[in-house]
Amino acid sequence: MAGDPSPFQLRQAARCLNAGGVIAYPTEGVWGIGCDPLNGEAVTRVLKLKGRAAAKGLILIAAALEQLLPYLAPLAAGERARLEATWPGPVTWLIPAAPDTPPWLSGEHATLAVRVTAHPPAAALCRAFGGALVSTSANPSGLPPAQSALAVRRYFGDAVDFILEGPLGGRKRPSEIRDFASGAVIRPG
Numbered sequence: 001m002a003g004d005p006s007p008f009q010l011r012q013a014a015r016c017l018n019a020g021g022v023i024a025y026p027t028e029g030v031w032g033i034g035c036d037p038l039n040g041e042a043v044t045r046v047l048k049l050k051g052r053a054a055a056k057g058l059i060l061i062a063a064a065l066e067q068l069l070p071y072l073a074p075l076a077a078g079e080r081a082r083l084e085a086t087w088p089g090p091v092t093w094l095i096p097a098a099p100d101t102p103p104w105l106s107g108e109h110a111t112l113a114v115r116v117t118a119h120p121p122a123a124a125l126c127r128a129f130g131g132a133l134v135s136t137s138a139n140p141s142g143l144p145p146a147q148s149a150l151a152v153r154r155y156f157g158d159a160v161d162f163i164l165e166g167p168l169g170g171r172k173r174p175s176e177i178r179d180f181a182s183g184a185v186i187r188p189g
Contacts, residue, residue: 004121005166010128013164017129021161022046024138024152027061028090028119029171030145031138031152033160034061036129037071043104046134049159051141057107059092061117061135063126068114071101071132079180087116088123090175090189105134115175121166137174145174 005013013023020042022035033049035042037060047054062068065083069075073096075083083093094111106112114132117123126133137145138152138160146152149163176189 003165003167005124005164009164010124013125013162014128014130016162017133022049022159023162023164024146024149024156024160025122025125025164026119026166026168027122027135028117028169029174030147030168031149032061032122032135033138033152033156034134034136037105037132037134038102040102040104043102043134045159046136047104049156050136050139052136053107054104055108057109057113058105058134058136059113059115060105060132061115061122061126062132063088063116063123065116067126067132068116071098071105071112072096072114073098083116083180088118089116090118090171091115092175092177093180094177094186095180111180113177119169121164122169125164 016023017036020039022042022045024031024033035046092113092115094113097106097112139145173189177187178185
């Protein structure tokens with residue numbers, strides 16, 4: 001994809017994440033902000049920036065299902081196949097969380113929202129970081145999601161530690177959200 005982040009930029013972003021930073025990056029349809037899902041302070045910063053209630057929980061994105069497995073209750077082979085039939089792609093699944101998943105990720109829910117992204121820059125970021133990332137739209141709650149790096153800066157100023165430049169994926173809608181237990185579509189994509 002034209003304008004994809006360079007290996008150097010990806011290493012910078014990964015260093016920032018490992019240091020507890022909050023970064024912004026392009027996703028399939030909008031700009032996202034995120035952090036290391038195991039860093040409670042960084043997650044708190046993301047929630048504060050967005051004005052999002054912790055009880056709502058957050059989405060994790062990954063480059064591969066294996067990056068999400070530590071956060072999820074064990075999956076049977078048939079369940080894995082069901083996920084892999086929609087991934088990588090714009091489907092976010094609500095899957096039972098592992099018992100030791102930090103509560104700041106799932107909020108008041110027993111499930112965790114997870115997606116294996118098909119967007120090359122976002123997947124490259126997860127690979128550079130070496131795991132899944134918190135991923136939420138880059139906007140204060142109630143305002144439209146950022147469509148550019150400039151819009152991210154307008155919303156958050158210097159409160160975002162790093163912006164990974166790159167193109168959006170061209171989707172016009174957010175990812176579809178489905179309940180894993182029932183298959184029901186919670187949010188159309």
